[in-house]
Amino acid sequence: MLSIRRSLTLAKEAKDSFVLLCNLRARFLSTDYDDPPFSPLSKPTKPPSEKKKKKKKTQQDQSSEPVNNPTAPVTSDLPFDFRYSYSETNPAIKPIGFREPKRFSPFGPGRLDRNWTGTSAPASPENDQSQWAEEREKVLGEPLTEEEVSELVERYRHSDCSRQINLGKGGVTHNMIDDIHNHWKKAEAVRIKCLGVPTLDMGNICFHLEEKSGGKIVYRNINILVLYRGRNYDPKNRPIIPLMLWKPYPPIYPRLVKNVADGLTFEETKEMRNRGLRYPALMKLTRNGVYVNVVARVREEFEAEEIVRLDCTHVGMSDCKRIGVKLKVYSLNGIWFHVFPYCSKMNRSYSGEGRGIEKKRLLLCETMIL
Structure with missing residues (x-):
């Protein structure tokens, strides 16, 4: 019995070894690509059809619009000078020195068609202030009724409003104007919460917000404002507002508060x-x-x-x-x-x-x- 079992096991081992050798021989000697089991077969790529090629050519021929150059400087038609802060600076007071050269523009090198003077980027004299005022009146359209104002205020005056911008000690800054227009893409109004030194003169804040953004303040309660975009506002035709990439160093101004008051010893x-x-x-x-x-x-x-x-x-x-x-x-x-x-x-x-x-x-x- 033992001899019969040994002979059967030896025969099985010989058969397995023979099958293994045959597989190895077929693998190494065959020229076909060895595709392992259960692997997804790569589909052969089809050559592009002639119809698609013709369509692409016709679209390229028909498009006569010039392609925007990303390296070209941005041109803005806004009629006011670009400053870091509009409400907390006085253009009439000239600085006595600068902490950095004037060539370091906060808009980036070659990204704006205006020259940086150290405190502002003056607008070109070609920009007409009256034309900007007329366009603003067209965007605002007819004044809102009392029912429309109450509905708008009730929607945006609460503290849980998602369309909110916080105004700090910098006041009405340049990049804040772009944030307002970004909110106006999906909302009719934006809630502005004012804190810090600018709240001493809320009238100044309201004036600069309306003048620089082109909107209308429909609600004012202590330090909370609701700025309305207008009836005919179109996000696709919003003004071009180049962003400041960093906060510029403030220039050196004369002493704000003197130790000895004027007129007193x-x-x-x-x-x-x-x-x-x-x-x-x-x-x-x-x-x-x-x-x-x-x-x-x-x-x-x-x-x-x-x-x-x-x-x-x-x-x-x-x-x-x-x-x-x-x-x-x-x-x-x-x-x-x-x-x-x-x-x-x-x-x-x-x-x-x-x-x-x-x-x-x-x-x-x-x-x-x-």
């Missing part, structure tokens, strides 16, 4: 500052807060007091100076102000505070009533 300024430090703070301003009612509160306080102090402990020094300059420029009921920023860390002899406490205060001193 150093001793008078020092005495008035020390007297103002003993006054209670009218308001406590927060960082990136809403300062809409600051002007009205200061106007009321100046009717009774000569010096007004605002607590700017949590406000940055740059924002503190900007607030002071805006209130200084503001002519409130014929009252002109001198502004004294105060920091106890720099002038410890003027303060009774401890050395480890750093506080910034803004003093507004009434000097003349017209």
